[in-house]
Amino acid sequence: MAAPVYIRLKQSIYVNPEAEIRLKDAAGITGAEQQISPLKELILHKVTPEDQNIVVIDAFMVVEQILHHQPDTEVQLIGPSSCVVHVEKHKKEPNPLLISAIWILLFIGAAMAIMNFHFDVSMQSVQQKLHLMLTGREAEYPLLIQIPYSIGLGIGMILFFNHWFQKRFNEEPSPMEVEIFNYQEDLDHYVAIKENKVEKKDVDR
Template identity: 75%
Template structure:
């Protein structure tokens, strides 16, 4: 009885244009077979301009190519059914003026959102009332409340996003990183279904 070779597809990888995709690039291979090193080096696909930015390597295609080269080999598949290959184009260094414009736009947008929120909930009236309750005096701008509140708002946002420029306060991911991760997961899942040539061929047939 042939010793099985276990193949676990990776969810997604990033490669350069015109890369040669080998089995070890898109999957983990293990087993007691002596053919495992040669199996890992087996070329599955060559990235071309026709592939654009994304290539989907289906596990069924992998099994077909492995069994065609090693007919007596028993293959066991584990994990995901597809590997989404992202082709990274050569990126130019971003313009400092473009970065500055985007930063200014986001800064103004965030400031407007915070000010509109405070206006909707009547934050100034609440702070004036709080000052009156604590001191007995009615003033228009209770700065001893407003200034610490403003500082605390900024510090709270920094702690919430768990970043100060490139510095991370702890190993816990920030909410923004979690949302980006979930978005990438959903995107890879969508692409794996829509761009899978094996699945398209089954539908056409």
């Protein structure tokens, strides 16, 4: 009996419209070289306009295709049970005016949130008392504390998000990147269950 072929489907991949999705694109494959060489080029699905922007490659379909071409192959599946294929259509160039408008809107929203938080916790009163304790003098606007506090608040946010424009300070992902990753993972999981167009086509035949 032939040695088993081990296949691990990828969580998700990105392809161009009308691309041919081969086994090597949608999964990692290992085993005897004489067995896996032809399997790597096995076409699992050809993207069509009807697929729109998402295609789901199911593990059952992968096994079925492999056994159709190599009936004596023992297939061992490892990892995810499906691969979500995102069809990337031609992207438009970003509009600088739109980006600037969104940037200004987010900046104003963040500033309002910080100011409202400071008002709710009476930050100015606290800083006035701290200034009195440290210097022994009362001040309506304790700039000695407010200026370093404001600078530290900005630096703290930059360090927290681990980004300064395109520059990353270390390899640790930022909270925003973790949230985006979790959202994408949940989205792929939902699509794999609810939007398996390839499997629906096979059932309809």
